[in-house]
Amino acid sequence: MDILVAGGHGKVALRLLSLLAARGHTARGLVRSPAHAADLTAAGAVPVIGDLEKDETLDAYVKGADAVVFAAGAGPGSGPERKRTVDLGGAVKLADAARATGVRRYVMVSSIGADRPESAGEPMREYLVAKAEADEYVRASGLDYTIVRPGSLTDDPGTGLVKVSTDSDPRRKTHASSLPELGNRGPVPRDDVAAVLAAVLITPATIGKTFELFTGDTPIHVALAAG
Numbered sequence: 001m002d003i004l005v006a007g008g009h010g011k012v013a014l015r016l017l018s019l020l021a022a023r024g025h026t027a028r029g030l031v032r033s034p035a036h037a038a039d040l041t042a043a044g045a046v047p048v049i050g051d052l053e054k055d056e057t058l059d060a061y062v063k064g065a066d067a068v069v070f071a072a073g074a075g076p077g078s079g080p081e082r083k084r085t086v087d088l089g090g091a092v093k094l095a096d097a098a099r100a101t102g103v104r105r106y107v108m109v110s111s112i113g114a115d116r117p118e119s120a121g122e123p124m125r126e127y128l129v130a131k132a133e134a135d136e137y138v139r140a141s142g143l144d145y146t147i148v149r150p151g152s153l154t155d156d157p158g159t160g161l162v163k164v165s166t167d168s169d170p171r172r173k174t175h176a177s178s179l180p181e182l183g184n185r186g187p188v189p190r191d192d193v194a195a196v197l198a199a200v201l202i203t204p205a206t207i208g209k210t211f212e213l214f215t216g217d218t219p220i221h222v223a224l225a226a227g
Helices: 011-022 035-040 080-101 123-140 192-200 220-225
Strands: 002-008 026-031 048-050 067-070 105-109 145-152 152-154 163-167 187-189 209-215
Touching: 002 011, 011 026, 011 035, 011 192, 026 035, 035 048, 067 080, 067 123, 080 105, 080 123, 105 123, 105 192, 123 145, 145 192, 163 192, 163 220, 187 192, 192 209, 192 220
Parallel strands: 002 026, 002 067, 026 048, 067 105, 105 145, 145 209, 152 187, 187 209
Antiparallel strands: 163 209
16 A cells, blocks of 8 residues: 555554555655655655645645554644644645545544543643544545544553544444443553554554554454454
């Protein structure tokens, strides 16, 4: 597969690109700064220089991909405006480009709490509002989406064992989920988030699903199949 990861220099994104490249995929990372290209190359990925905020369209970067992953973020030190232009605007541009170029598969890295942003304090609320609106745009896009909402990210070594809570899109839901509903809290290593994203890309059963992700005791492939 040819997979474009937006926000390719992020900590989760670099791990994901490395996993994808090691498994024989064409792993392309969209980054704004040419200075980051060497890090992507070292991970086995193909750097693609482009600006999620300033570029009018992402069509040229997305064209030819089999799937796209949105893993970009304005970062904790950013203000409300950048959260709107990156966390929301970037996700929207990527979805629009996927539709324009015929790419069906879209995987979104969202956040726990995006289902109830009004309950968060400032400045987290602005971030979660942007994530919630981005998630809803992707759900309504008609794309074959999966939305992953990781818990508190850590740099602990991955275990390959996770817990997920899910909420199937009622427009695509064909059976009752056997997993807990959204609204949980907990940590998860970035290694395991990347491993889950890589697995989601080759797991059709995750299409149309939104799920939270935490450290747990279930192997990734089993957890993803359970919903």
